[in-house]
Amino acid sequence: MNYTQKFLFITLLLSSGLAYGQLTEDPEDRRDQGRDPLRTQTPEGRPLPFVQRLRFGGGINGFRFGNPFSIGVSPVIAYQATERMIVGIGGNYTYTRYKGYTNTGATVPLQTYNQYGGRAFVMYEFIPSILPNLYLHGEIENSTVDIKFDQTGQKLSDGLTSPLVGVTYSQPISRRFGVNLTALYNLNYNDNNLARTIYGSPFVLRLSFF
Template identity: 70%
Template sequence: MNHIRKLLFIAALLSSSLAFGQLTEDPDDRRDQGRDPLKTQTPEGRPLPFGQRLRFGGGINGFQFGNPFSIGVAPVVAYQATEHLIVGVSATYTYTRYKPGYIYANQGVTINQYGGRGFLMYEFIPSILPNLYLHGELQSTTYQSKTDQVAGAYTGTVTAPLVGVTYMQPISRRFGVNLTALYNLNYKPSDPISYQVYGGTPFVLRLSFF
């Protein structure tokens, strides 16, 4: 049931974003004989300056409902390096709450995570599935884990490589809605810290806008 709610929530956001995009299309996006504009060149074939290749936005990451409950935000700055390659960086914050009984019988656990990530997105089969990107990133997270009724908190830092795919629905030349599915290569279910910090799953589902 939780998965169905998530899918419906994402579908509603995508639909509303598409409708919004029809009203807010970038005026620089001049079509040439019905073709989409190039992402790194003007319609006349001149390279776009650095500033016009930048993308700004943010996203929602690590969201889970129930037990644990988790929600995160992540501002993003990305750069259109080539027609098919995007590179970027992002700061991240995630709040996670485990209710009593999930980890410890009578105690809940609250985890605050701060960090950053660098990522690459490559549109690998544009002629067959345009806007589908291979996605790889390296994420570093500093966490603070606090157990109810226990003095003090446990802190540390973990680093994880993640790989997967991103589907981007363009709204304008420099903005789109992105649905990302990643797999955490550093996830260890037998490690309590890894289990808590990554929400008990190696899979990451993320919604972002840039």
């Protein structure tokens, strides 16, 4: 390869790299200009593609050791609809096991709960100039609980649909990921066995990541 060919080859590489950088430019680059990155636009003002507005994550919920033992997962898919609004859907599954005691003090399986469901939510950043990243939060959650009485083999199933309202504070880690602390109030909470089984109280606290 002579000098002319080498020069053309290096020029081509540099040009390709520059073009690729322009095509993949991220709103995080706005930080170099002293401004926060936009959530739905490129630095040039073009709308971000649908995929780049999506967030994926979730959390672990209902975690308890001992009696009862409980653990749950709650995956989330969220979409940055506007600069201040996030909409999304999520699922949840929680496994809970209760044990009883015999006359000799030994533990035996007593009840097993399988709780599962889904939710749709919307979050709106309502006072960004005063408290950035604080969102009004509303959602509809549907939950079903399957209960098995281990000693008799009897099974029961019931469900509950609940509207929840409250606030979420989101601490961004990157443009498409953050730590979210949510406090909600269940508008459909009744002090009955099913509501106590699913929620425990009308107040719902969550820690999630998306």
